[in-house]
Amino acid sequence: MDESVFQAFLPELVDIRRRLHQMPETGYEERQTSALVADLMEGWGLTVTRGLAATGFVATLDRGGDRAIGLRADMDGLPIVEETGAVYASRIPGMMHACGHDGHTTMLIGAAFRLLHDDDFRGKVHFIFQPAEETAGGAARMIEEGLFERFPCEAVFALHNYPGLATGRFSARPGAMMAAIDAATLTVRGTGGHGARPEDTVDPIVAASSIVMALQTAVSRNVPPQEAGVITVGAFHAGSACNVIPDEAVLEISLRATDPDVRSKLCRRFEDIARLQAESFGAEVRIDWQVGYPVTMNDAAAVGLAAGVIRDTFGDDAFEPLDRPMMGSEDFAFMLEKVKGAYLFLGNGDSAGLHNSRYDFNDALLERGPVFLHALARRFFA
Ligand SMILES: [Zn+2]
Numbered sequence: 001m002d003e004s005v006f007q008a009f010l011p012e013l014v015d016i017r018r019r020l021h022q023m024p025e026t027g028y029e030e031r032q033t034s035a036l037v038a039d040l041m042e043g044w045g046l047t048v049t050r051g052l053a054a055t056g057f058v059a060t061l062d063r064g065g066d067r068a069i070g071l072r073a074d075m076d077g078l079p080i081v082e083e084t085g086a087v088y089a090s091r092i093p094g095m096m097h098a099c100g101h102d103g104h105t106t107m108l109i110g111a112a113f114r115l116l117h118d119d120d121f122r123g124k125v126h127f128i129f130q131p132a133e134e135t136a137g138g139a140a141r142m143i144e145e146g147l148f149e150r151f152p153c154e155a156v157f158a159l160h161n162y163p164g165l166a167t168g169r170f171s172a173r174p175g176a177m178m179a180a181i182d183a184a185t186l187t188v189r190g191t192g193g194h195g196a197r198p199e200d201t202v203d204p205i206v207a208a209s210s211i212v213m214a215l216q217t218a219v220s221r222n223v224p225p226q227e228a229g230v231i232t233v234g235a236f237h238a239g240s241a242c243n244v245i246p247d248e249a250v251l252e253i254s255l256r257a258t259d260p261d262v263r264s265k266l267c268r269r270f271e272d273i274a275r276l277q278a279e280s281f282g283a284e285v286r287i288d289w290q291v292g293y294p295v296t297m298n299d300a301a302a303v304g305l306a307a308g309v310i311r312d313t314f315g316d317d318a319f320e321p322l323d324r325p326m327m328g329s330e331d332f333a334f335m336l337e338k339v340k341g342a343y344l345f346l347g348n349g350d351s352a353g354l355h356n357s358r359y360d361f362n363d364a365l366l367e368r369g370p371v372f373l374h375a376l377a378r379r380f381f382a
């Protein structure tokens with residue numbers, strides 16, 4: 001790769017990132033984003049397969065041989081009102097790229113540009129542009145629609161920017177990198193009545209309160225102290241007046257764990273505690289599970305490969321081993337369940353946090369991200 005060619009392309013890359021920033025689209029609505037990027041890749045001569053998981057697509061660079069690597073970026077924005085004040089701020093009311101997926105998409109474009117300018121390697125690179133990372137499991141849907149049967153990969157890698165980590169510094173760990181998340185709506189059904197005559201009712205507020213308290217024992221009493229887990233009751237809706245006992249209470253609950261066994265145990269305990277606590281009050285429960293993401297499980301060899309590339313390319317300080325998993329979650333986990341690989345953080349510097357209305361992707365990463373992904377693919381094929 002002639003570095004001066006990439007340097008000359010960098011301003012265009014910044015421009016692409018800012019254009020994407022102006023047109024955020026939420027999960028499975030990324031039609032314009034997807035079209036813009038797919039058209040660009042097609043124009044460069046890559047083989048583009050559109051329509052995986054609605055707005056997702058794969059661009060393939062085939063330099064022969066039978067080895068293949070997958071590099072993935074997410075494309076969706078969030079329903080947040082942007083307050084960055086940037087000249088290139090979102091032009092779509094109530095939507096913004098508050099998680100930096102505009103930057104991830106652009107870094108992958110930059111990686112494709114660099115690899116396209118190399119003809120001295122053998123291998124296939126699948127650039128995977130996925131929709132709906134935030135809430136709707138776009139990665140899982142791409143897999144269901146045959147991602148890895150149609151585009152077999154020996155390994156997959158993804159980057160996510162990380163506010164608070166020094167600009168351009170990478171961080172990852174082997175094993176659990178991000179937690180699994182499951183979310184459920186719990187409806188506790190009793191029998192409402194007059195607030196003066198509790199004996200004629202089954203009070204769902206008392207039953208639900210008891211469930212909330214009992215759930216706090218699941219992590220402390222059922223999970224080994226060395227393991228991590230969180231159960232959060234984030235919403236509790238019931239009743240409308242001080243003298244009326246309502247018919248039902250509705251709770252929104254999230255469960256997180258960094259180990260697959262702890263994850264299933266917490267889900268089981270949640271169901272048992274909710275059902276049995278409610279039963280003891282004569283109330284009934286209904287549990288509606290929503291989409292869950294598994295633990296993001298990094299392959300040790302893949303992390304080793306990436307860390308080696310980072311240290312050799314940018315110096316020893318550029319890679320910071322992550323000592324503990326993060327309790328957030330990530331739907332790249334679904335891809336890592338099928339194909340070994342690694343998910344890495346790339347420091348966004350001292351910026352506002354992810355999902356914050358003042359957050360913005362750091363354009364300085366548009367150089368380092370592509371340089372890393374390019375070097376990673378080259379070493380993978382070497
Ligand atoms: Zn996010």
Ligand SMILES: [Zn+2]
Pocket residue numbers: 099100101133160
């Ligand atoms: Zn994100």
